[in-house]
Amino acid sequence: MIRPQSRLPSRTPARPHSLRLLVGLSLAIATIPSIALAPRVEAAPPMTVGFIYVGPKTDYGYNQAHAEGAAALAKMPGVKIREEEMVPETVAVQKTMESMINLDGATLLFPTSFGYFDPHILKEAQKNTKVTFLHCGGLYVPGKHPENVGSYFGYIDEAQYVAGIVAGLTTKSNKLGFIAAKPIPQVLRNINSYTLGARSVNPKATTSVIFTGDWSMPVKEAEAANSLIDQGVDVLTSHVDSPKVITELAERRGIYVTGYHANQSALAPKGYLTGAEWNWGKVYKDYIEWLQAGKAYPHLLRGGLKEGFVKLSPYGKAVSAATKKKADEAKAKFMAGTMVIYKGPIKDNTGKVVIAAGTEEKQTDVTLEKMDYLVEGVVGKTH
Amino acid sequence: MGVGVSIETSDAATVAPGKAPPIPEVHMGIGGTIRAAVGAMAVPLAAFVVALALFGIFIALTGRNPFAVYYQMYRGSFGTAFSFQNTLIRAAPLMLTALATALPLRLGLVGLGGEGAMVMGGLAAAAAAVGLTGHSPLAVKSGMLIAGALVGGLWIAFAGALRAYRGVNETIATLLLNYIAIALLNHIVEGPLRDPASLNKPSTPPIGDDNMIGNLPGIDVHWGLVWGLAACFLAWILMNRTTFGFAARMVGGNVRAALLNGLPVGRLIVIATFLGGVSAGLAGSIEVAAIHGTANASLVTGYGYTGVLVAFLARGNPLAVIPVSLLLGGIGASGGLLQRVFELPDATVNVLQGILFISILFSETFYGRSLFRRRPATGGAP
Numbered sequence: 179m180i181r182p183q184s185r186l187p188s189r190t191p192a193r194p195h196s197l198r199l200l201v202g203l204s205l206a207i208a209t210i211p212s213i214a215l216a217p218r219v220e221a222a223p224p225m226t227v228g229f230i231y232v233g234p235k236t237d238y239g240y241n242q243a244h245a246e247g248a249a250a251l252a253k254m255p256g257v258k259i260r261e262e263e264m265v266p267e268t269v270a271v272q273k274t275m276e277s278m279i280n281l282d283g284a285t286l287l288f289p290t291s292f293g294y295f296d297p298h299i300l301k302e303a304q305k306n307t308k309v310t311f312l313h314c315g316g317l318y319v320p321g322k323h324p325e326n327v328g329s330y331f332g333y334i335d336e337a338q339y340v341a342g343i344v345a346g347l348t349t350k351s352n353k354l355g356f357i358a359a360k361p362i363p364q365v366l367r368n369i370n371s372y373t374l375g376a377r378s379v380n381p382k383a384t385t386s387v388i389f390t391g392d393w394s395m396p397v398k399e400a401e402a403a404n405s406l407i408d409q410g411v412d413v414l415t416s417h418v419d420s421p422k423v424i425t426e427l428a429e430r431r432g433i434y435v436t437g438y439h440a441n442q443s444a445l446a447p448k449g450y451l452t453g454a455e456w457n458w459g460k461v462y463k464d465y466i467e468w469l470q471a472g473k474a475y476p477h478l479l480r481g482g483l484k485e486g487f488v489k490l491s492p493y494g495k496a497v498s499a500a501t502k503k504k505a506d507e508a509k510a511k512f513m514a515g516t517m518v519i520y521k522g523p524i525k526d527n528t529g530k531v532v533i534a535a536g537t538e539e540k541q542t543d544v545t546l547e548k549m550d551y552l553v554e555g556v557v558g559k560t561h
Numbered sequence: 562m563g564v565g566v567s568i569e570t571s572d573a574a575t576v577a578p579g580k581a582p583p584i585p586e587v588h589m590g591i592g593g594t595i596r597a598a599v600g601a602m603a604v605p606l607a608a609f610v611v612a613l614a615l616f617g618i619f620i621a622l623t624g625r626n627p628f629a630v631y632y633q634m635y636r637g638s639f640g641t642a643f644s645f646q647n648t649l650i651r652a653a654p655l656m657l658t659a660l661a662t663a664l665p666l667r668l669g670l671v672g673l674g675g676e677g678a679m680v681m682g683g684l685a686a687a688a689a690a691v692g693l694t695g696h697s698p699l700a701v702k703s704g705m706l707i708a709g710a711l712v713g714g715l716w717i718a719f720a721g722a723l724r725a726y727r728g729v730n731e732t733i734a735t736l737l738l739n740y741i742a743i744a745l746l747n748h749i750v751e752g753p754l755r756d757p758a759s760l761n762k763p764s765t766p767p768i769g770d771d772n773m774i775g776n777l778p779g780i781d782v783h784w785g786l787v788w789g790l791a792a793c794f795l796a797w798i799l800m801n802r803t804t805f806g807f808a809a810r811m812v813g814g815n816v817r818a819a820l821l822n823g824l825p826v827g828r829l830i831v832i833a834t835f836l837g838g839v840s841a842g843l844a845g846s847i848e849v850a851a852i853h854g855t856a857n858a859s860l861v862t863g864y865g866y867t868g869v870l871v872a873f874l875a876r877g878n879p880l881a882v883i884p885v886s887l888l889l890g891g892i893g894a895s896g897g898l899l900q901r902v903f904e905l906p907d908a909t910v911n912v913l914q915g916i917l918f919i920s921i922l923f924s925e926t927f928y929g930r931s932l933f934r935r936r937p938a939t940g941g942a943p
Binding site for chain 2: 187260262263264265266267268269270273274277278280281282292293296297315359361362363364376391392472547561
């Protein structure tokens with residue numbers, strides 16, 4: 179039977195060598211006076227921040243959006259970045275977190291995948307109470323989850339709504355296509371907001387949805403894209419981890435595409451209209467500033483276009499001036515905080531009224547987080 | 562039924578039908594066993610060194626110092642108590658999933674079904690926990706392990722039966738069953754067994770903290786490691802010290818000879834594939850009961866496919882599965898450090914695994930030509 183010596187992974191070396199310890203101690207004692215006498219030039223040692231991604235950080239998608247945020251942090255003074263990509267949502271991510279804490283000395287971790295939260299982050303946060311864990315997904319529940327955990331998320335469906343306006347005004351066939359991973363509330367909300375945006379300017383527009391079943395299914399995504407284009411769809415968008423394949427295919431087949439997660443315009447210079455992007459750099463900088471100043475940070479942090487959590491890709495060549503104007507108007511309303519996407523009456527695509535006339539479900543409304551319907555104008559099923 | 566694919570470069574192929582093929586490990590005596598063990602170790606060890614050297618050239622081409630990389634890999638996998646526990650926890654499921662391929666390999670079958678059996682095992686375990694709600698933790702835990710093992714076993718035994726009685730290629734059947742298992746998992750987790758509270762990550766209801774299988778006393782490694790080690794030992798005893806194992810290896814050596822000797826080849830295949838599936842199913846239940854506490858898409862870990870790699874590197878020997886699992890677990894454990902210290906891409910680890918796999922498979926052609934393991938070219942039982 180193999181039995182390692184220490185009980186729990188600790189920050190101390192596994193086998194403290196008594197001689198090394200002695201030398202270290204005497205050195206430490208010797209340096210005390212010099213430290214005390216030295217003028218205070220140097221600020222606190224750099225804060226080591228660990229980023230963990232579930233996929234490749236150059237995926238033109240979810241992970242790249244976070245890696246761009248990390249790159250923004252790397253430019254800040256007093257911050258050191260450590261990154262690890264392709265970490266699955268298994269015990270492997272627990273070990274990566276521990277490794278970053280034990281071997282790299284990280285005091286702040288951004289494990290970015292939604293599925294890292296329960297049980298992995300929760301478990302590590304209990305084990306490492308001095309480390310701060312900030313998770314993307316907005317899952318924090320006060321009182322239930324550890325104090326050293328925070329969760330943030332963005333109302334990216336606002337950007338999808340504006341992208342939907344651009345799509346609705348650009349389409350000639352009035353058929354939009356949406357390739358999505360799973361029929362979960364977060365995804366349904368994007369599909370619905372996109373469709374509501376498109377139909378606010380073009381009531382004839384419909385959105386055909388295909389669910390691929392998982393977050394990273396490049397072959398199925400390509401098949402879905404081809405199938406939608408064959409059906410006459412001329413603007414595609416998606417909610418999968420990496421929209422790369424879909425964007426490239428749309429360009430090759432000569433149709434338009436709107437992006438998601440990150441900016442994919444380089445993949446479709448002709449057909450890329452705009453896209454709903456995360457703006458994590460801003461969010462991460464805020465956290466660092468709070469932590470560096472020793473201030474309390476909000477455990478649950480959310481925001482949309484107005485708060486700078488999400489943004490739109492610059493308009494592509496194919497977007498007309500009139501379309502830009504309409505989209506900018508909607509965007510201005512979001513920036514002013516007066517825009518409500520889910521304003522009744524709203525029917526689902528089976529004809530049932532899901533939001534009654536006169537009812538407004540604002541962005542922060544928790545009922546929106548349980549969304550289980552597709553609005554009128556969406557062609558597809560939630561199950 | 563067709564002739565099984567012979568994986569080992571066994572001398573049995575040269576034996577005329579009807580004559581018993583030689584089974585080297587039996588009746589060999591202590592000296593022979595040690596010599597065989599040294600011989601069996603020398604070739605893969607040499608292959609390992611060659612693989613490391615090739616990987617070093619690859620690293621040097623990326624402009625890094627290979628020795629610094631080797632040192633960090635050692636540090637990240639075995640060099641500290643933390644790293645070693647990291648290696649152990651990654652090796653534990655590989656031991657179990659590897660047996661799903663290693664056991665049928667002994668019968669000359671190439672199965673890739675560990676992934677599917679593991680997923681089905683995890684799903685069954687989570688379902689058992691739901692069904693046993695309200696019972697004592699011991700009952701729930703046992704129920705989960707048994708359900709996972711049983712379902713995993715039946716899952717691969719199905720492919721085994723198709724092979725034995727309908728002549729369906731087991732490699733294709735097990736591979737396709739993996740996709741079916743994942744689709745079933747998604748369907749059940751997003752449908753009948755979905756916990757309504759799991760909004761954006763559809764999961765089964767949590768099994769509850771009391772029903773979790775905890776860590777081994779004193780270290781940060783869960784009980785799955787003990788299950789993995791025990792399964793490998795039991796499988797080795799079964800394959801090398803029982804009449805069942807003798808018969809199974811005979812099927813692997815020469816299926817026609819086995820049939821002519823009146824061995825129930827079909828039944829042997831079904832049992833061996835069942836036991837392999839039991840092992841991978843157990844890996845799935847442990848994943849649910851020790852790590853996730855629920856079944857969801859995170860159960861699709863790829864351990865099943867890494868297990869195939871382990872089984873081949875171990876040449877189907879259940880005991881060799883243990884060190885090979887530790888080796889691949891260690892490579893996995895050190896991969897993160899390579900990314901963080903050297904800013905090497907994650908695929909670096911895959912490059913190393915690939916080089917290792919090819920050089921060890923290639924080294925198999927050297928068996929029987931080495932100093933240590935010279936056997937008569939033909940001949941009956943010793």
